[in-house]
Amino acid sequence: MSKLLRKPNQVEVAPGVKVIHEVTSENSPLEYVAMKVVDLALGASYREELGKVECCIVALTGKINVTDQQETFDEIGTRESVFEKKPTDSVYVSNDRTFAVEAVTEARIILCYSPSEKQLPTRLIKAEDNSIEHRGKYNNKRLVHNILPDSDPSANSLLVVEVFTESGNWSSYPPHKHDQDNLPHESFLEETYYHEMNPRQGFVFQRVYTDDRSLDETMAVENGDVVLVPVGYHPVAVPDGYESYYLNIMAGPKRIWKFHNEPAHEWILERK
Numbered sequence: 001m002s003k004l005l006r007k008p009n010q011v012e013v014a015p016g017v018k019v020i021h022e023v024t025s026e027n028s029p030l031e032y033v034a035m036k037v038v039d040l041a042l043g044a045s046y047r048e049e050l051g052k053v054e055c056c057i058v059a060l061t062g063k064i065n066v067t068d069q070q071e072t073f074d075e076i077g078t079r080e081s082v083f084e085k086k087p088t089d090s091v092y093v094s095n096d097r098t099f100a101v102e103a104v105t106e107a108r109i110i111l112c113y114s115p116s117e118k119q120l121p122t123r124l125i126k127a128e129d130n131s132i133e134h135r136g137k138y139n140n141k142r143l144v145h146n147i148l149p150d151s152d153p154s155a156n157s158l159l160v161v162e163v164f165t166e167s168g169n170w171s172s173y174p175p176h177k178h179d180q181d182n183l184p185h186e187s188f189l190e191e192t193y194y195h196e197m198n199p200r201q202g203f204v205f206q207r208v209y210t211d212d213r214s215l216d217e218t219m220a221v222e223n224g225d226v227v228l229v230p231v232g233y234h235p236v237a238v239p240d241g242y243e244s245y246y247l248n249i250m251a252g253p254k255r256i257w258k259f260h261n262e263p264a265h266e267w268i269l270e271r272k
């Protein structure tokens with residue numbers, strides 16, 4: 001199995017708190033992006049002290065209360081399933097703060113981390129704050145909810161976005177990359193994909209590859225899997241009959257999403 005593909009696990013770290021995924025610089029090739037997927041049983045609580053990292057707490061499904069011990073945000077979260085296709089609530093917590101999450105209902109949260117030195121205000125990112133995009137045409141149409149885009153100054157290095165791709169369509173396509181710190185042409189952002197499928201037994205194909213093909217991994221990605229994108233192009237193909245969801249976390253030396261399309265496939269964009 002590719003080293004870029006992570007299957008879900010279940011590590012109970014406290015009563016009613018199960019860590020499904022944990023990606024860190026110690027267990028991955030990533031230096032900027034880290035993440036956790038955590039399931040919370042009704043009434044369960046999860047607490048974390050942040051060092052020199054910032055965190056976006058995404059209420060993926062279910063309702064939660066979040067506090068940074070100064071402010072409290074009650075009953076955030078808007079959906080029971082990501083496939084309701086409506087934006088959800090998130091909370092941004094900066095470096096050197098402590099936060100706690102309490103499950104008002106059974107909930108799944110994604111904790112998105114990246115480096116941060118300059119402490120910024122804690123902020124509730126309401127569902128209605130997400131900008132929504134309908135990208136692509138023909139068979140690469142997808143719906144994008146920008147949770148923490150580079151146009152939002154709330155964070156120091158973190159970018160968070162979620163993408164819905166319909167049956168038989170491609171996304172992150174034409175293939176693009178952002179693995180060179182070479183602005184204004186391209187930025188360097190590591191990336192993770194947290195995937196869900198509808199129906200659940202589905203899979204997508206995701207390829208992660210570089211121009212020189214020194215990295216070239218094609219994976220069958222299933223519900224709940226995480227894919228790591230340290231470098232390279234990273235297109236996703238969705239089989240007929242299934243819907244794909246993924247949440248992307250990106251971070252790098254500069255908080256700018258400036259990608260580079262693979263020249264061989266850029267003609268896709270020119271079609272009328």
Ligand SMILES: O=C[C@H](O)[C@@H](O)[C@H](O)CC(=O)O
Binds near residue numbers: 142171234
């Ligand atoms: O670089 C960003 C990620 O690859 C996705 O968010 C991608 O941009 C989604 C898409 O445009 O299809």
